[in-house]
Amino acid sequence: MKRLTPSDVLRGKRNVDAGTTQQLAIVERIMADVRSRQDEALLEYTVKFDGATLSQLRVTEEEFVQARQQMKKEDIALLQQAAQRIKTFHEKEQRHSWFQSESNGTMLGQKITPLDAVGVYVPGGTASYPSSVFMNVIPAKVAGVERIVMVSPPGLNGRIPAEVLVAAHIAGVQEVYKVGGAQAVAALAYGTESITSVDKIVGPGNIYVALAKRAVFGVVDIDMMAGPSEIVVLADDTASPKEVAADLLSQAEHDERSSSILVTFSTLLADQVADEVERQVDDLPRKQIAMDSLKQHGAIVVCTSMEQCLEVVNKIAPEHLEIMMKEPLRVLGKVKHAGAIFLGRYSSEPVGDYVAGPNHVLPTNGTARFSSPLGTDDFVKKSSVIYYNEEAFHAQAPDIARFARMEGLEAHARAIEIRMEERE
């Protein structure tokens, strides 16, 4: 693994993949086409991009049943258990409406209401994981969203993988369509004959999906743009080099673009982890992916102090941060930016991927500076609620009218004064 100095990291600049002009043009064309020709366009693009000729887009009851039959009973049980744990955590993070009525005669508060309808994009191919279905669907369910629609590109056989359909079923999704890419995003945002539009689209996808989501932002809401997975392990010399190396590799195997970074002030640990990574990578089934990922985006950063380690961590703002130190709580308060923070030796990152409960859809590419894990908050919205009784109104009315006039808004002032006059 290559070594970076702290200042290499601290000087780094970030970019967002805005797509090439050509990619943007393709997305625009597809989206305009779906808006005008609707289902017909969806079916044609599914032939063109996914190689599947479908007679209908919606997954049938029979396909759900077959998917269940294809899976081992133990695996289904495992899925059910994981779904339950994820549900439990998200129930805890759920917010509720609140009001405060004051003796001056006002009542102010916030009403929390679930979104009506949400679309979940599930990528096709090797990137489709049942755990991701749970992480996108369960918070929406817990938040109280009534209609959850899943879209996913079919394989060449015209089908969606069994695990994905079973996960959808366990999570309570009945409405699944076999369509992917920018065309699926357009359908979710604008609606077609067979797909009614939704209010928000979540879930990861390739650059075409990301550009399409960006284009419909405002017509519907979208989640963050997902980038490649990242881990930073912040470790002192009490950490086991074997465990640190194994955790770095568990990120590296995801994708060539994943990044796995060790930040430490122990040169001994740095050397030992470098050796261990080389040893362990050798017999991984996804060895090539892991090696490419480590070569391009892996790094070991040796700092001169704990302060500098934390500066580097906060600059990276990693999706996953493991704190493998003697006293992880000692530094927790100094971590400003991270999607998920794993404390101590037994909180290996894969623990958070499946069964712990917190969401594994996390901000990537440094967006933990301003974004949060997916959660129930993403599937509700707030409305302010304002009530003034007669006394409270008259006590503040002159100030309100004066403020309105200061801003040059006479009709605002008069709306107040009309009510003042009626008292006189």
Place this chain on the structure above:
Amino acid sequence: MKRLTPSDVLRGKRNVDAGTTQQLAIVERIMADVRSRQDEALLEYTVKFDGATLSQLRVTEEEFVQARQQMKKEDIALLQQAAQRIKTFHEKEQRHSWFQSESNGTMLGQKITPLDAVGVYVPGGTASYPSSVFMNVIPAKVAGVERIVMVSPPGLNGRIPAEVLVAAHIAGVQEVYKVGGAQAVAALAYGTESITSVDKIVGPGNIYVALAKRAVFGVVDIDMMAGPSEIVVLADDTASPKEVAADLLSQAEHDERSSSILVTFSTLLADQVADEVERQVDDLPRKQIAMDSLKQHGAIVVCTSMEQCLEVVNKIAPEHLEIMMKEPLRVLGKVKHAGAIFLGRYSSEPVGDYVAGPNHVLPTNGTARFSSPLGTDDFVKKSSVIYYNEEAFHAQAPDIARFARMEGLEAHARAIEIRMEERE
């Protein structure tokens, strides 16, 4: 005011202003220019678009002092009072980190951390209001954001209006730059010699500002795209036609594109309000704006039942909703989509603009279906926190490894098993 039938409203479709190709090209050119030539480009665009030749971008201490001297003492006191009320409300809505430690040996929770740096865009000209400065800045302050930067295009005299500077000062903003448009957004997102980049950009602006914000979304976070202001008054025959008309006009005077809609099942009220609007509009200083707005976007919708009224309201998903009915609480639970809900006769919309406390930056153009008022939530982010002790880990480890293998991620399974082996 024109009459619409409920089905006119329910059939309506929405679009988002995606900008013309020409506007997009202008924004791209400006942004690329700011990234390469930085301050030099900012100063040139300020000459070109704002007609102001500046020697430096940052507002000086002296300018703040002069602004204060230009304002009446009573107006400053009014601003301070409003700032205090807005602060009080936002302190109530603030969230805190939470953790739950369970007897099985896990601790799970969420750490809430303020963003490091936020940029607030304040439009120039007649659309710059001190109340908007408060509504954008105070939630960020309450959330704990350390660095808040304001940008606003200067007038021809090279200055920012006194009220805006005084409001900034009261709200605790010291860093203000005289720059607007797409160039200001580029500077906030990427940084220049004199403006250090921020993590999130909020505040309304024209189409160029909106397109620039959309383009940097991902490098930084942005708030929603602000559209023209809207009000729906839901009223029964207990409402005063004078008051309803005055409230409709207080929206209509904002902007020709504002929309003011009465929804009722009382044909009597509908007729009376139509007459009152005509009467009251006549001697408003912003009469022409109000009349244009009412003509293009104003409407009275007479429904046949309360159910239908609510269907219409939820379809519109208005920024502001006044419920001027005998028992407003009776229908509150059926309102699904609205930015702010004003209950009863004395909760006239202007009450919420200045002094009540809840934020007046609200979702427009139907985005209340999925967006919320601006608030402290917009200036913090969450990090999941996951801790497993040895026992909790070993109890779940076999399941985690099995799940990882089901998803084809061997290195994930091994990261778990390395820790299992070390126990044996």
